[in-house]
Every structure is written in structure tokens, then in C-alpha cells.
Amino acid sequence: MKRLATAALILPFLLAGCQDDASSADRYSTGGDATDSPCARVVSSIGYAGLMLKPKGQEEAQNFEDAVIGRLSEVRGITLQFGTRLPDSLRGAVETIEETTEGLSRNDVPRERQVALLKRYRGAADQIVAGCE
Numbered sequence: 110m111k112r113l114a115t116a117a118l119i120l121p122f123l124l125a126g127c128q129d130d131a132s133s134a135d136r137y138s139t140g141g142d143a144t145d146s147p148c149a150r151v152v153s154s155i156g157y158a159g160l161m162l163k164p165k166g167q168e169e170a171q172n173f174e175d176a177v178i179g180r181l182s183e184v185r186g187i188t189l190q191f192g193t194r195l196p197d198s199l200r201g202a203v204e205t206i207e208e209t210t211e212g213l214s215r216n217d218v219p220r221e222r223q224v225a226l227l228k229r230y231r232g233a234a235d236q237i238v239a240g241c242e
Contacts, residue, residue, distance in 0.1 A: 147194035148241035154187040155234045168227045178216055181230075185210035199240045205233035 158180035163171045171177070184206065192203040209230040212218045218226070 145191070147191035148196075150187050150191045151184075151195060152238050152241050154184045155238060158184050159234075162227070165231055168224050168231075171224065171227060173213075173216070173220065173223050175216065178214055181210050182214035184234075185214050195237065196240060199237055202233040202236035202240070205229060206237065209233065 158177075161177045161180055188203060188206045188210065192207065195203055209226040212222060212226045213230060
């Protein structure tokens, strides 16, 4: 009985050592798995954030409330986690998403800067969505 209990306690630690590199990769977001399709994850996060954004061209009217900042933070996390696995042709767009969401995911950024970052973000986000189709 003691051997069985000892084996049951040790087994999770033994199995943890057998996981592949993808499952132990840096995680910046919740849900999903590091082995998920990078395009699907990044495009999904862009779409989810987009539900709270004013239409393109109306960035000046955007309310940068906590919910918007939270969704843009999620885009940042997903892009940091999966962006390096997107097609090489999207490397510049990924870098722009990482740069712009660094500011867009904080609430201490001046409004004028938020608007400028959002405009840059949109172009890069559109590139990623189109490049992943």
C-alpha cells in the first residue's frame, strides 16, 4: 500500500519531465496551449479586441477604458507567445503589434499617444489577419 501511494505521489513529477518544449514555452496568456496554431491564436485575439474598438478612422473617438486596455493586453500576450511562429512575411507586423500594445496595454499613457499607437496597431493587425488567411 505504501509503494502504491509513493508511486502515485511521484508519478506527476516524472511525467512533468517528459513534456515537450512547446508545452514549457513562455506563456503570456491564459487558455489554449502553446501547440495551438499561431495564426489562429493571434488573429482570434485581434478579432476579440476589435469588438471593443471604434471602426477604423474613428480612433480619435476611442474610449480607452479598462476593458479595451485589457483586450489589447491580451493581444500583446498572445503575440508575445505566438508571434515568433507566424510566417516570416509578417515579422514587421508582429514587431509593430508588440511595440504598440506595450503602450496600449497600460492606462498611464497620454491619450494623444494612445490614439497614435492605435492607428499604428490597426495597420499591423490588418496585415496579420490578411497574411494568416
